[in-house]
Amino acid sequence: MDLTGQTAPEIELPRDGGETVRMSDIEGPVVLFFYPRADTPGCTTEAKGFTDAADDFAAAGVTVLGISKDPVKKQDKFRDKHGLTVALLSDEEGDVCERYGTWVEKKMYGKTSMGIERSTFLIGPDRSVVREWRKVKVPGHVDEVLEAARGM
Helix, strand or coil: CCCCCCECCCCEEEECCCCEEEHHHCCCCEEEEECCCCCCHHHHHHHHHHHHCHHHHHHCCCEEEEEECCCHHHHHHHHHHHCCCCEEEECCCCHHHHHCCCEEEEEECCEEEEEECCEEEEECCCCEEEEEECCCCCCCHHHHHHHHHHCC
């Protein structure tokens, strides 16, 4: 599934702290990063990377949102444990993951299961998907997304 050039599916999800986030309420570009599970090594490194670059994204006028299927309470613990400042949204039902095509069949150690494919979407102010990254490798990823956001 390639969403590049298409209108980004709407998001209305609870976030860490309990507020509801609607993409339609956000002005300007948005970065959505989907991560498999809070407080696992790769997800922690990625979320800390986006937190470390939060001021740079804000200076570029970009809102950063992280999304996983973890419940809000787990997102709160994840945020507090690692000092995360980016919004962490809870898609427990998996509806948003389905609409963005990030809920996929994964294979690990010969076993097949369903899970979130680490993916990031850069969404323009007109709500079209400008760029997407699938099967993300964490090292260097935040810098690449920031560079693309600044280039919009």
